[in-house]
Amino acid sequence: MGEKITSLDVARLAGVSQSAVSRVFTPGASASKKTIEKVRRAAAELGYRPNVLARAMVSGKSRMIGLVVAYLENYFYPEVVEKLSKALQEQGYHVLIFMASQTAENIDDVVEEILDYQVDGIVAASVAMGSELSARCRAAGVPVVLLNRTQDDERLSAVTSDNVAGGRKVAEYLVAGGHERIGYIAGWEGASTQRDREFGLRVGLEMAGKSLYAREVGDFREARAQEAARRMFAGRDRPDAVFAANDHMAFVVMDVLRYELGLSVPGDVSVIGYDDVPIAAWPAYDLTTVRQSATRMVAETVSILMDLIENPSADPRRIAIDAPFKERGSARKPGRQGQ
Amino acid sequence: MGEKITSLDVARLAGVSQSAVSRVFTPGASASKKTIEKVRRAAAELGYRPNVLARAMVSGKSRMIGLVVAYLENYFYPEVVEKLSKALQEQGYHVLIFMASQTAENIDDVVEEILDYQVDGIVAASVAMGSELSARCRAAGVPVVLLNRTQDDERLSAVTSDNVAGGRKVAEYLVAGGHERIGYIAGWEGASTQRDREFGLRVGLEMAGKSLYAREVGDFREARAQEAARRMFAGRDRPDAVFAANDHMAFVVMDVLRYELGLSVPGDVSVIGYDDVPIAAWPAYDLTTVRQSATRMVAETVSILMDLIENPSADPRRIAIDAPFKERGSARKPGRQGQ
DNA sequence: TATAGAGTTGCATGCGAATGCAATATGAGA
DNA sequence: TCTCATATTGCATTCGCATGCAACTCTATA
Numbered sequence: 001m002g003e004k005i006t007s008l009d010v011a012r013l014a015g016v017s018q019s020a021v022s023r024v025f026t027p028g029a030s031a032s033k034k035t036i037e038k039v040r041r042a043a044a045e046l047g048y049r050p051n052v053l054a055r056a057m058v059s060g061k062s063r064m065i066g067l068v069v070a071y072l073e074n075y076f077y078p079e080v081v082e083k084l085s086k087a088l089q090e091q092g093y094h095v096l097i098f099m100a101s102q103t104a105e106n107i108d109d110v111v112e113e114i115l116d117y118q119v120d121g122i123v124a125a126s127v128a129m130g131s132e133l134s135a136r137c138r139a140a141g142v143p144v145v146l147l148n149r150t151q152d153d154e155r156l157s158a159v160t161s162d163n164v165a166g167g168r169k170v171a172e173y174l175v176a177g178g179h180e181r182i183g184y185i186a187g188w189e190g191a192s193t194q195r196d197r198e199f200g201l202r203v204g205l206e207m208a209g210k211s212l213y214a215r216e217v218g219d220f221r222e223a224r225a226q227e228a229a230r231r232m233f234a235g236r237d238r239p240d241a242v243f244a245a246n247d248h249m250a251f252v253v254m255d256v257l258r259y260e261l262g263l264s265v266p267g268d269v270s271v272i273g274y275d276d277v278p279i280a281a282w283p284a285y286d287l288t289t290v291r292q293s294a295t296r297m298v299a300e301t302v303s304i305l306m307d308l309i310e311n312p313s314a315d316p317r318r319i320a321i322d323a324p325f326k327e328r329g330s331a332r333k334p335g336r337q338g339q
Numbered sequence: 340m341g342e343k344i345t346s347l348d349v350a351r352l353a354g355v356s357q358s359a360v361s362r363v364f365t366p367g368a369s370a371s372k373k374t375i376e377k378v379r380r381a382a383a384e385l386g387y388r389p390n391v392l393a394r395a396m397v398s399g400k401s402r403m404i405g406l407v408v409a410y411l412e413n414y415f416y417p418e419v420v421e422k423l424s425k426a427l428q429e430q431g432y433h434v435l436i437f438m439a440s441q442t443a444e445n446i447d448d449v450v451e452e453i454l455d456y457q458v459d460g461i462v463a464a465s466v467a468m469g470s471e472l473s474a475r476c477r478a479a480g481v482p483v484v485l486l487n488r489t490q491d492d493e494r495l496s497a498v499t500s501d502n503v504a505g506g507r508k509v510a511e512y513l514v515a516g517g518h519e520r521i522g523y524i525a526g527w528e529g530a531s532t533q534r535d536r537e538f539g540l541r542v543g544l545e546m547a548g549k550s551l552y553a554r555e556v557g558d559f560r561e562a563r564a565q566e567a568a569r570r571m572f573a574g575r576d577r578p579d580a581v582f583a584a585n586d587h588m589a590f591v592v593m594d595v596l597r598y599e600l601g602l603s604v605p606g607d608v609s610v611i612g613y614d615d616v617p618i619a620a621w622p623a624y625d626l627t628t629v630r631q632s633a634t635r636m637v638a639e640t641v642s643i644l645m646d647l648i649e650n651p652s653a654d655p656r657r658i659a660i661d662a663p664f665k666e667r668g669s670a671r672k673p674g675r676q677g678q
Numbered sequence: 679t680a681t682a683g684a685g686t687t688g689c690a691t692g693c694g695a696a697t698g699c700a701a702t703a704t705g706a707g708a
Numbered sequence: 709t710c711t712c713a714t715a716t717t718g719c720a721t722t723c724g725c726a727t728g729c730a731a732c733t734c735t736a737t738a
C-alpha cells in the first residue's frame with residue numbers, strides 16, 4: 001500500500017518525458033495527438049492522477065477557497081455552504097471550511113490558518129474581519145468576499161441582500177396591516193445585517209409617522225431570542241406585531257407566543273422574519289418574511305471571487321441584492337385597499 | 340502585493356540556515372533556545388507562517404480531511420459538519436468539503452477529486468462508496484470512515500447509531516401505547532440506516548405479535564415524504580401511528596396530517612421520528628424520536644480517523660452508538676402500567 | 679528540393695519546507 | 709583541563725509537478 005503514482009511513472013511507461021505528461025494534464029499546453037494518446041493510456045493503466053498540492057506549489061494556485069462560518073444553527077448558512085460548495089466545484093475549486101467561534105476575536109486566528117493553506121480566495125459568511133487581517137489578505141494577494149455582512153472598509157467586497165429596503169418593506173406591511181405597537185427583536189448588534197434591517201424598519205415606521213414600540217436583543221441566538229421575546233411580552237399593552245431580525249429568531253418568538261403565552265399568531269400578534277429559510281414555508285410556521293435568496297447571493301459571491309482571482313487588481317465590489325417581501329400567514333394581511 | 344515570505348527570508352534575517360527555521364516550526368525537532376528566540380523574532384517581524392502545502396509535499400501529510408456530504412437539507416448534517424469541523428480543527432486538521440449529488444454514481448468521481456488533494460483521511464457522511472473506490476483509497480493509504488451509514492465491506496470503518504435497536508424501541512413504545520395500525524415512512528432504500536431502522540421496527544412489532552400496517556417510501560426527501568404521507572392516509576382505516584425513518588420526514592408527515600388532513604397529533608395519529616435534530620425539540624413539533632447524538636458520532640469518527648492515520652495498519656472499526664428513546668409529545672404515551 | 683514557420687519535446691530548474699547525514703558546539707564527568 | 713556523549717546546526721536532497729528555453733520535427737510554401 002502507499003505506492004504513489006507520479007507523473008514520472010507515467011512518463012516511463014509511456015516512453016516520454018515527465019514534462020510531456022505534465023503537458024497532457026495541463027489545459028492549454030501543447031502536445032501532439034500521439035503523445036496525448038500514449039500518456040492517457042499509460043495514466044489510465046497506472047491509475048495516475050495529478051497531485052493537486054504539487055501543482056499548487058509551482059503554479060501558486062491551490063484551487064481552494066477558504067470558507068469561514070460562525071454558526072450553522074441558522075439554517076440560512078447550511079444552504080449557503082451547500083450552494084457555495086457546489087458552485088465552486090463547478091468552477092474547479094473546492095472549499096476548505098473553517099468554523100469560527102462566535103467570539104469576535106477568534107476570526108483573526110482562523111483567517112491566519114486559512115492563509116497557511118494558500119487558498120486562492122476567502123469567503124467570510126456572517127463574520128467580521130479585523131482591518132489588520134484584511135490587510136494581510138490583501139498583502140498575500142488573497143481576495144476576500146464577505147457574505148451576508150458588510151464592513152466599512154471599502155476595499156472589502158461584500159454580498160448582502162438589500163437589508164435596509166427589506167426592513168422598510170416590513171414596516172410598510174405592518175403599518176398597512178393596521179398594527180399599532182410594533183416590536184423589534186434585534187440580532188447581534190455587531191452585525192451589519194442587524195443594523196441595516198433595524199434602520200430600514202425605523203425609517204419605514206417614521207415615514208408612516210410611527211416609531212418603534214418595543215425593542216429587545218436576541219443576538220441571532222435561540223436562547224437569547226427566547227428571553228427577548230419573554231421580556232417583550234411580559235407587561236400589559238404588549239406589541240401587536242414583532243419583526244425578528246431573522247427567521248431563526250422569528251420561529252422562537254412564535255413558539256414563545258403560542259406555546260408559552262397562549263397567544264395566537266397572527267390573531268393576537270403578527271410575526272415577521274427575515275431570510276425565508278426553508279422552514280419558513282412549513283405550514284407549522286407559515287412565516288411572513290423577507291426573501292433573501294441564498295442562491296443568488298452565492299452566485300454573486302462566486303462571480304466576484306472569480307473576477308478577483310483572475311484579475312487581482314480589479315476593484316472590490318459590494319452588492320446588495322433585491323430582497324422581495326414574502327407574504328405568508330404569520331402576519332395580519334392588509335385590507336383590500338391597503339398596500 | 341504578493342511577496343511571499345518564505346523560511347529562507349526568515350533564515351536570512353535571523354542569521355541561521357533555512358533548516359533551522361524549519362526546525363523551530365516543526366514540533367519535536369531540536370533547536371537551541373537561542374536559535375528559537377532569533378527565529379521567532381525574525382518570523383514575527385516578517386509575518387512569516389509556514390506554507391502548509393509545501394510542508395504537505397515533503398511530509399506526505401496534508402492535515403486535511405475530505406468530507407463528503409450528500410445533502411444538508413436534513414438538519415442532522417449541518418450539525419455534523421459543524422462539530423466535525425471543530426473537532427478536527429482541535430486536532431490540527433481541516434476539512435475539505437465536497438457535496439455529492441444524490442445520484443449514487445457521482446460519489447466515485449467526488450472521491451477521486453478528494454484523493455487529488457492528498458487528504459489524510461475521508462469522512463463519508465450519508466453516502467455509499469463503490470468497492471472499487473474504497474480499494475483506491477486503501478491503495479492510496481487514505482483511511483475512510485463512513486458516518487451514519489454502513490456497508491458490507493468489512494474493511495471500511497463506520498459510525499452509526501444503533502439503528503436496529505432504535506427501531507425496536509419505537510415499535511415497543513408504539514405497542515405499549517396501544518396503537519393498532521402502525522405505518523412506516525421509509526427512507527431511501529439504498530441506505531443502511533433506512534434498512535436497519537425498518538428492520539428494528541419490524542422485529543419489535545413481531546415480538547409483540549404485530550406487523551406493519553402500512554408502508555410508503557419517502558426517500559428521506561421532503562417532497563417524497565409528503566407524497567408518501569398523503570398516500571398512506573388517503574384511504575379509510577388509516578394508521579393510528581407513523582414512524583418516519585428520520586425527523587426531517589416526520590416533520591413533513593406531521594404537517595400533512597395537521598394542516599392538510601386536519602388530524603390531530605398525537606390525538607388522532609402518533610408520529611415518531613429518528614435523529615432528534617434540534618427542531619424536534621421546538622414546541623411546534625415536540626417530536627418524540629430516537630436520539631442519535633451528532634456529538635458522540637462525530638467524536639467516534641474523529642477518534643477512529645486519528646487512530647487510522649497514526650497507525651495505518653490498524654483494523655477498521657465499526658461502531659454503533661447507543662440511541663436512547665426520547666419521549667416528547669407527538670406520540671400517545673403508554674399508560675402508567677405500560678412499558 | 680530547400681526553408682521559414684509553427685508545433686513538439688526534453689532538459690533543467692524552481693516552488694517552500696522537512697530531514698538524513700556529517701560537522702560542530704555544548705556540557706558533564708573524571 | 710581533557711574526553712566523550714549529547715545536543716545543535718548546516719548542507720544537500722527530496723516531495724510532484726509546471727514551465728522557460730533550446731533543440732528538434734513537421735508541414736506548407738516557394
